[in-house]
Amino acid sequence: MLIYGLKTCDTCRKAKKALPQAQLIDVREEGLPEAVLTQAYERFGAALLNTRSTTWRGLDDDAREEEPLTLIKAHPALMKRPLIAKGDALFLGWNNDIEDEVKAML
Structure with missing residues (x-):
């Protein structure tokens, strides 16, 4: 399980703490793999872009x-976070519902 985000982001830290087996x-620093970014954009559309940052x-x-993909490639911090990848499943953001869904996959 991979958590794409920022190590300084409080929400990403909460997700990492709740999912200790996941890699942040x-x-x-490392960028977002093109395939993951494309898959996330196809799934979440413009919601992938954090316009409150x-x-x-x-x-x-x-x-x-x-275009949102161009912006996120140029400025990775514009991606809403965390983006959690487990196999082919993707989750965007972190709340109780998402936490329950992700933990159900473990």
């Missing part, structure tokens, strides 16, 4: 018009 991959607020209007 810091997308700012500081990175988003720092972008100018022209940059915000870019």
Whole structure:
């Protein structure tokens, strides 16, 4: 099980603590594999883009018009997090429902 996020993100830390067997991959340092990014975008669409982040607020209007995949490749911190991958299953975000679903797969 892989958790794609940021090691400094509180939500990612909560997910990692609840899933100690999972590996946290810091997308700012290691990036997000193209196949995972594409699969996540096909599944979650524009919800994959975190428009409430500081990175988003720092972008100018022209940059915000870019395609979500292009933006996330250029600025990995724009991805909503965590993105949890277990086999072919993907989960976006972290709340009680997602935690229950992920733990049911273990």
